[in-house]
């Protein structure tokens with residue numbers, strides 16, 4: 001496991017540094033290949049990062065933004081990850097970026113997952129930047145301990161790009177990108193804040209079993225050193 005750690009004394013400094021690093025990587029991809037893909041997490045942690053990133057001066061019209069996971073709920077719901085991205089990232093300079101969400105109003109999360117996978121499969125791979133978060137139960141993306149499709153989602157040889165996930169700790173049903181798609185990213189970021197999360201991460205990395213501490217699988221299978229961004 002290879003980790004490059006970036007510690008900050010507060011979340012504002014972290015957000016500024018991480019937004020700068022992401023913008024540089026996206027710009028580098030645009031210069032090299034004419035486009036770039038950024039996959040981001042939802043939850044509460046990335047809000048400040050998104051607001052700063054949305055003001056960075058890059059060719060946002062050549063950037064596609066997607067999500068690493070989503071709740072199977074309408075995009076106007078307060079807990080929707082798409083809503084978080086629309087409200088805080090797809091603004092300012094980043095307002096012209098293309099957004100590919102995972103939610104669609106299918107009858108079931110299974111059929112929504114198939115439709116989402118079709119859209120994701122049209123994106124160039126590997127993604128240039130993937131930004132992951134982590135919950136206090138050691139889930140990342142929607143890799144929840146006890147999840148009904150966790151085995152499949154964490155399989156390093158899994159071919160499906162998106163799988164539905166149901167877990168007691170997840171609230172709603174979820175859609176998640178699978179492990180291989182995330183860990184092949186050219187820049188793979190783990191963004192966590194708070195001492196409690198750092199302890200959870202340390203425990204996960206020391207644990208042998210990714211089914212109990214799913215975040216561990218990301219570090220275990222990452223193709224580049226995981227960029228760990230942390231602030232208290």
Ligand SMILES: O=C1O[C@H](COP(=O)(O)O)[C@@H](O)[C@H](O)[C@H]1O
Nearest residue numbers: 041042043044045133134135141
């Ligand atoms: O459920 C989710 O939680 C994690 C962590 O969220 P946070 O609120 O503790 O920052 C997030 O990374 C994931 O995308 C989200 O769906």
